Amino acid sequence: MAQAKKIVLYLLIVFVLYTIITSPKRAADLVQIGFEGISSAAQGVGQFMTQLIS
Numbered sequence: 202m203a204q205a206k207k208i209v210l211y212l213l214i215v216f217v218l219y220t221i222i223t224s225p226k227r228a229a230d231l232v233q234i235g236f237e238g239i240s241s242a243a244q245g246v247g248q249f250m251t252q253l254i255s
Contacts, residue, residue: 221228 220231
């Protein structure tokens with residue numbers, strides 16, 4: 202099972218590198234979308250915690 206996880210991880214890394222090399226603009230757009238999602242989630246958690254305290 203550990204061997205399968207290692208293979209999947211290597212394939213994921215190769216796919217990410219291939220995407221960055223062949224289409225850097227698209228890869229940058231995807232990273233930006235990901236960070237915007239993380240930011241929105243953090244803001245939502247912050248608002249939830251604020252409402253719990255209030």
